[in-house]
Amino acid sequence: MDRKRIAGPELSVPPLFDKPQIVPQELAGEGRPDGRSPEDVRPIFLKTGLINQANGSAYIELGNTKLACAVYVLFFPTHCSSAFPRLITPPPRCSYGPRQNKKQTFSNMGLLNCEFKFASFSCSKRRGNQRDSQEKEYSQILSEALAPAVRLELFPKAMIDVFVTVLENDGTASCLAGAITAASVAIADAGLEMIDQVAAVSAVERSHHLVFPQRTQSFAKDQILMDATSAEEKLETGTLVVSYMPSANEVTHVLQTGETEGPVTVQAIEQCIDACSKIYTVMSAALVESLKEGERPRV
Amino acid sequence: MPAPLISPSERDYITKSVQANLRADGRTRLDYRQIVLETGLISQTSGSARCRLGEGTDVLVGVKVEIGQVDIDSAGNRGKVVCNVECSPSASQQFEGRGADELNNELTQALERVLNGAQGGLNLEKLCIIQGQQCWVVYIDAIILDSAGNLLDAIFIATRAALFNTRVPKTIVQDLGDGQFEFELLDDVESAERIEGWDHVPIGITLNKIGSRYIIDATPLEELCTEAKLVVAVNRKGHLCGLQKSADGGIEPSLLTEMVQTAKSLGQSLIKQLDDQLEREEIDFNARRARGEHVEKLGFFAA
Numbered sequence: 001m002d003r004k005r006i007a008g009p010e011l012s013v014p015p016l017f018d019k020p021q022i023v024p025q026e027l028a029g030e031g032r033p034d035g036r037s038p039e040d041v042r043p044i045f046l047k048t049g050l051i052n053q054a055n056g057s058a059y060i061e062l063g064n065t066k067l068a069c070a071v072y073v074l075f076f077p078t079h080c081s082s083a084f085p086r087l088i089t090p091p092p093r094c095s096y097g098p099r100q101n102k103k104q105t106f107s108n109m110g111l112l113n114c115e116f117k118f119a120s121f122s123c124s125k126r127r128g129n130q131r132d133s134q135e136k137e138y139s140q141i142l143s144e145a146l147a148p149a150v151r152l153e154l155f156p157k158a159m160i161d162v163f164v165t166v167l168e169n170d171g172t173a174s175c176l177a178g179a180i181t182a183a184s185v186a187i188a189d190a191g192l193e194m195i196d197q198v199a200a201v202s203a204v205e206r207s208h209h210l211v212f213p214q215r216t217q218s219f220a221k222d223q224i225l226m227d228a229t230s231a232e233e234k235l236e237t238g239t240l241v242v243s244y245m246p247s248a249n250e251v252t253h254v255l256q257t258g259e260t261e262g263p264v265t266v267q268a269i270e271q272c273i274d275a276c277s278k279i280y281t282v283m284s285a286a287l288v289e290s291l292k293e294g295e296r297p298r299v
Numbered sequence: 300m301p302a303p304l305i306s307p308s309e310r311d312y313i314t315k316s317v318q319a320n321l322r323a324d325g326r327t328r329l330d331y332r333q334i335v336l337e338t339g340l341i342s343q344t345s346g347s348a349r350c351r352l353g354e355g356t357d358v359l360v361g362v363k364v365e366i367g368q369v370d371i372d373s374a375g376n377r378g379k380v381v382c383n384v385e386c387s388p389s390a391s392q393q394f395e396g397r398g399a400d401e402l403n404n405e406l407t408q409a410l411e412r413v414l415n416g417a418q419g420g421l422n423l424e425k426l427c428i429i430q431g432q433q434c435w436v437v438y439i440d441a442i443i444l445d446s447a448g449n450l451l452d453a454i455f456i457a458t459r460a461a462l463f464n465t466r467v468p469k470t471i472v473q474d475l476g477d478g479q480f481e482f483e484l485l486d487d488v489e490s491a492e493r494i495e496g497w498d499h500v501p502i503g504i505t506l507n508k509i510g511s512r513y514i515i516d517a518t519p520l521e522e523l524c525t526e527a528k529l530v531v532a533v534n535r536k537g538h539l540c541g542l543q544k545s546a547d548g549g550i551e552p553s554l555l556t557e558m559v560q561t562a563k564s565l566g567q568s569l570i571k572q573l574d575d576q577l578e579r580e581e582i583d584f585n586a587r588r589a590r591g592e593h594v595e596k597l598g599f600f601a602a
Binding site: 009011012013133134136137140143144147148152237238240244245248249250251252253254255256257258259260261262265266269270273 | 401404405407408412413416417418477478479527529534537538539540541542543544545546547548549550551552555556559560563
């Protein structure tokens, strides 16, 4: 027997410490890790026509958040054909022809059927193939955010399918905001009549006295960070997603979580509305760009 | 079963009545229907409550606390809240079969988003029994028995009352040394305690935008005329604990701000009224029991 070695107990457990919340160095300071100011959104890349089989599609990148959106129009609008020059002659190899609303119930308005899905590899934890309750909820939010903009009264009994796939998730709230923005552009790309484009943006509310209890003095003010990354989201006390139609001046969706004092949220909503107007210009540019390419063969 | 439809004349009647601030049942825009609330109806639960709005909406909430494993992702010192809302098919033919799936999910997520987390009010750290191992899991199950509009508000009111009514058994933790712990449950009913922070649990106020104005506590017909809905969760301090728009319409930014403010003040006063009533009832209940009187519950046929 080796007597020089100190025999440890047979069973041991790691000690439990009162862990102070560890704030990564780069997030502890006043600025943001990527050098943005609190009210800056990440640079946006937005392009239509990623998916050829779809009637309309868009791809969006918000920093590392990447998602693709496809719109399939399952109807043949004969009664308002002038508004849909692209749809009068359906693309020859289009896998989706005119189709009736899958649900059997009658609806005198068109239905906006949205499906939001995180790709199984898109998040830090693997997502299942089945849509979970969060994805189902986001699907519903997506359709509620877009419905005010699309002229659904023009297509009774018909269904518009909007599929969003998140390829990379860098901030869950930004995924939802990006999905709304991209879906709006994709619907316009499909040639559907809309009242306005819907721009969406996310923000996090960070109360510093909650995150850094020991530094209340220097961080007395609550901060609103626009378009947070997932690293920033981890430290949040609340998140906010706002979607807005700039020309119609209407908020189409608001989703806020976390406890805040009223004025902070109201201010955050105002900031988001301002940011939406900026995103709107990016969306318009992407659509104009797609029209310039316009003569590119669809499908 | 198709979704109910509304005729243009009915829609017009309701929209104009909202504009005139006098609704079909004689309420003004910001009036609730009569709220009937009773706690402690179901003996199998740790706490229960039933909320009825007027002659319609009827929600039963049962809270059960059970021992479960601590989530590894969190700091390991927190209990959990799990919410579930189910629309009983008896409430409406629409809920038959899988018809209620979407609504169930919507209501469950709305409740979960508000109650699960710091803004939910409950002191989750107090629900941890042994750090890194076991904790109390608070299961909040709501059943919609009858549906006549404004489900979410009724769920929130009933949930808050059920959490007021909830008692968690006391535990005694023993240190066995070597970093091992064991705990013992006290089955003494009298020593069971309320969950700390129940009074900070928020309630939700649903505002329905009809025309250019908004109303609270909408009836089913009014819900059919609703362009946009805004659910605002408010706690006792008047802090916002959640905000969500639903239904297929938009809201102008200035109106949105006004709606949030209105909901905040309405919510705060409603919480105060409910708390006063609940506490008064409890004092009365305890006094009568101390006198040896049998206290009967109003039960399911209470007005």
